[in-house]
Amino acid sequence: MEDYAKVFKEWKSEGIIEEVPPNQMEVLGHYIPHRAVVKFSSETTKIRPVFDASAKRKGSPSLNDCLEKGPNLIDLIPSIMNRFRFRKIGVVSDIKKAFLQMSVLENDRDFMRFLWWSDSTYGDLKIFRPTLSCSVRSFSQPIFAWSYVELSS
Numbered sequence: 225m226e227d228y229a230k231v232f233k234e235w236k237s238e239g240i241i242e243e244v245p246p247n248q249m250e251v252l253g254h255y256i257p258h259r260a261v262v263k264f265s266s267e268t269t270k271i272r273p274v275f276d277a278s279a280k281r282k283g284s285p286s287l288n289d290c291l292e293k294g295p296n297l298i299d300l301i302p303s304i305m306n307r308f309r310f311r312k313i314g315v316v317s318d319i320k321k322a323f324l325q326m327s328v329l330e331n332d333r334d335f336m337r338f339l340w341w342s343d344s345t346y347g348d349l350k351i352f353r354p355t356l357s358c359s360v361r362s363f364s365q366p367i368f369a370w371s372y373v374e375l376s377s
Contacts, residue, residue: 227271228260232340232352244337244351253334253353254287275338287335328354 235241258275280286308314328336333353340352 228273229341231271231273236352240356241352241354244334244353248334249351251334253337255337255339255351256287258338275336290335327356 232241236243256275256277257279258273260271261274262271264270277287277291278289280289333355337351337353339349341347341349
């Protein structure tokens with residue numbers, strides 16, 4: 225639990241999440257449940273929060289139900305992978321905490337609220353919201369950069 229709490233403390237200090245100010249508690253919003261996902265084999269991120277935006281209350285839509293759905297980019301992977309065969313050098317990159325680099329519009333932040341304790345005593349429950357994206361799409365990992373480089377000789 226301490227490692228999980230450390231993630232939220234780090235996010236708060238980096239400006240990825242913010243505590244909802246007392247004067248904005250009554251603003252219409254949506255609360256997203258979250259849980260820790262532990263991956264012991266990972267060298268960089270052993271524990272990370274996963275937000276379940278598909279969770280719904282009886283008679284109400286989930287956050288995912290309210291979002292506009294984009295195209296399924298998974299179908300593009302085979303053609304992208306094949307492009308690596310056309311050049312001498314292929315470059316793939318992975319941006320650390322890539323989803324945490326995209327800002328969330330201020331008007332949308334209250335629809336991504338979540339509960340967490342303000343300190344390590346777990347006594348004072350607080351309401352937080354993201355300022356940067358916390359990847360609320362449930363349990364999915366992004367494909368960020370697949371590319372190839374043509375070098376001139």
